[in-house]
Amino acid sequence: MNTADLGLPVDVPSTALFTDQYELTMLRAALKAGTAGRRSVFEVFTRRLPDGRRYGVVAGTGRVLDAVENFRFDADVLRFLREQDIVDEETLDWLAQYRFSGDIWGYPEGEVYFPGSPIMRVEGTFGECVLLETVILSILNHDSAIAAAASRMSSAAGDRPLIEMGARRTHELAAVAAARSAYVGGFATTSDLAAGFRYHIPTVGTSAHAFTLLHDNERDAFRAQVDALGRDTTLLVDTYDVAEAVRTAVEVAGPELGAVRIDSGDLLLVAHRVRQQLDELGATDTKIVVTSDLDEYAIASLAAAPVDAYGVGTQLVTGSGHPTASMVYKLVARAESGDQGAPLVPVAKKSSGGKTSVGGRKWAARRLDADGHAEAEVVGTGPVPDALADRQLLVELVKGGEVVAREPLDAARDRHAAARANLPLSATQLSRGEPVIPTEYAQ
Numbered sequence: 403m404n405t406a407d408l409g410l411p412v413d414v415p416s417t418a419l420f421t422d423q424y425e426l427t428m429l430r431a432a433l434k435a436g437t438a439g440r441r442s443v444f445e446v447f448t449r450r451l452p453d454g455r456r457y458g459v460v461a462g463t464g465r466v467l468d469a470v471e472n473f474r475f476d477a478d479v480l481r482f483l484r485e486q487d488i489v490d491e492e493t494l495d496w497l498a499q500y501r502f503s504g505d506i507w508g509y510p511e512g513e514v515y516f517p518g519s520p521i522m523r524v525e526g527t528f529g530e531c532v533l534l535e536t537v538i539l540s541i542l543n544h545d546s547a548i549a550a551a552a553s554r555m556s557s558a559a560g561d562r563p564l565i566e567m568g569a570r571r572t573h574e575l576a577a578v579a580a581a582r583s584a585y586v587g588g589f590a591t592t593s594d595l596a597a598g599f600r601y602h603i604p605t606v607g608t609s610a611h612a613f614t615l616l617h618d619n620e621r622d623a624f625r626a627q628v629d630a631l632g633r634d635t636t637l638l639v640d641t642y643d644v645a646e647a648v649r650t651a652v653e654v655a656g657p658e659l660g661a662v663r664i665d666s667g668d669l670l671l672v673a674h675r676v677r678q679q680l681d682e683l684g685a686t687d688t689k690i691v692v693t694s695d696l697d698e699y700a701i702a703s704l705a706a707a708p709v710d711a712y713g714v715g716t717q718l719v720t721g722s723g724h725p726t727a728s729m730v731y732k733l734v735a736r737a738e739s740g741d742q743g744a745p746l747v748p749v750a751k752k753s754s755g756g757k758t759s760v761g762g763r764k765w766a767a768r769r770l771d772a773d774g775h776a777e778a779e780v781v782g783t784g785p786v787p788d789a790l791a792d793r794q795l796l797v798e799l800v801k802g803g804e805v806v807a808r809e810p811l812d813a814a815r816d817r818h819a820a821a822r823a824n825l826p827l828s829a830t831q832l833s834r835g836e837p838v839i840p841t842e843y844a845q
Contacts, residue, residue: 418479418500420542421536423488426788429529430493435843438496438529438532443746443763446508446522446542452724454834456532457825459553459818460521461583462545463511463790467805469537479783497680498643500741502530506800509766510807512549513795514816514825516779518841520764521729523796528736530635535731539757543729544576545583551698552587553822555714557830558702563711564592565606566597568719580719586814589714600813604607611665614641634660638689639676640667648676649668652683669694670707677708697722698832735763748783766822768839776825782844 415491432438451458475497476485481487489497514522520769522538523532556564566584569577573595579596581589591606592598609627617623624637633655639647639662651659662680664672669692680688688708697717704712717723732751737744748761762783767790771777780790799807822829829838 406537409621415476416476416479417472417537418475418497418533419482420469420540421533426483426489426493426497427536428532429496429508432528432532433493433747436740438518439527439740441742441744441746442526442528442531442733443735444524444535444731445520445598445734445764446524446538447520447759448727448729448730449757449759450517451837452547452721455550455562455724456490456680456729456838457553457822457827457834458515458519459546459549459551459587459696460509460513460515461524461540461549461814462579462588463508463761463799464808464811464814465541465545465579465582466506466522466538467789467799467808470506470534470639471805473500473502473534473700475500476583490747497531499801500530500533502526502800503802503803505670505798505802506528507796508799509604510797510814510817511809512816514818514821516837516841518760518781518838518843519779520796521783522799523761523763524731528733530643532733534745539729539731541579543726544581545586546721546727547586547725547728548580548583549725549818550727551718551722552584552589553700553818554832555696555712555718556588556821558698558705558832559588559712560705562689563707564588565691565711565713566592566594566715566718567713568715569594571716572719579721582590582811584718584817585811588815588819589718593713603811608636608663609638611638614638621650621654624651628655631827632660632837633658633784636661636663636689638644638663638665640665640672644672645679645689648679649683652680652685652688657684659685659688661691663691663713667694669702669709670696673707673709702832715735730759733757734761739773758791765833766795767791769793769842770824774824776839778839780840780844781841784845787844 478495506524508522566581566589577594578596581592581594582601586605591604593607596604637651673690673763691711692709693713696712696714701712735746735748750759750761762782764781765786766781768776769778769780826838
């Protein structure tokens with residue numbers, strides 16, 4: 403299913419107003435100056451990774467493709483722009499016909515990236531490319547931040563599955579995007595039904611403390627849930643006394659009880675006690691799920707505990723302390739004139755203050771060591787060296803305005819697992835450090 407066909411449950415009819423006003427005022431001025439039609443190249447990159455992170459994760463690419471397809475200025479949008487006197491009639495006429503007709507290249511979704519990586523390259527006229535800056539950055543910055551946190555958590559969890567359950571901790575639409583990104587980063591399921599509907603992510607969920615409190619006693623609550631959902635359900639056992647709840651749960655569901663969930667207390671200690679109790683009661687196959695403000699460090703601390711799955715909410719949907727990937731969208735090359743065949747010239751911001759950039763249309767490749775692991779991210783503007791020709795990272799996403807690389811979300815998820823496995827082992831360390839491989843620039 404093309405998710406763009408589902409529409410967006412927001413108060414504007416397209417993605418065209420998911421932008422900043424200065425994109426339109428720049429367009430207005432460029433049209434007046436006769437430069438809006440100059441061939442241009444914009445690139446998305448980050449100058450640095452969040453403090454202490456060893457690698458980044460590209461996520462949101464599929465959503466970007468949907469957003470570009472749905473970037474249309476319909477009558478209501480144009481009326482708003484006219485009434486607010488944001489642009490003139492010439493610009494309104496230009497916007498009414500807007501369809502992105504250029505090319506987009508980028509790191510495929512799920513790939514890892516490093517400082518300076520040309521994560522996405524947008525090529526076309528200045529006018530059609532500059533309008534896409536905000537919507538592309540808003541998607542990639544949010545989704546990549548969540549995917550990076552999810553990747554660290556899934557690495558810490560090892561083979562134990564992770565449940566995304568952060569919908570109540572963020573904006574309702576951000577929750578859907580977060581669940582999608584978490585799945586790319588290695589989470590197995592989500593509690594958010596909108597994410598399941600839109601992106602076919604497996605969904606899970608049983609009951610909260612409110613269900614137990616609704617009933618006169620815990621036994622009645624457990625009986626009601628088992629009668630409705632079956633013996634393989636997951637019973638929440640920390641509403642009152644955990645040991646008593648576990649005993650009651652096994653009495654009600656029998657040794658076929660699917661799982662128990664622990665949502666409070668010293669999870670390491672409680673998990674060991676619950677595992678011992680379940681085994682003594684004959685429920686040796688009953689699993690233990692833990693929740694309660696987990697992050698990658700808490701998950702790692704539970705590695706020795708008899709835990710079978712983790713549920714993560716707040717820390718995941720807020721990027722575990724880093725809610726943005728700090729990506730920017732910069733013009734790196736533009737034609738010398740408006741002539742179609744005019745050559746491109748590199749351009750770049752040169753001011754001080756740590757916001758400089760490297761001009762020129764770039765390629766990227768990942769060089770491997772003798773053992774086949776990544777040892778450097780190589781970025782260049784000239785010819786690609788023969789030794790790196792088959793290691794190039796950018797793929798064509800949009801050609802002549804048409805999406806050519808839409809793929810199932812599982813493909814991005816599998817790609818990320820492979821990309822992370824290809825990094826040096828230190829990439830999975832949770833301790834603070836520099837990017838796990840350096841970025842090298844080739845001319």
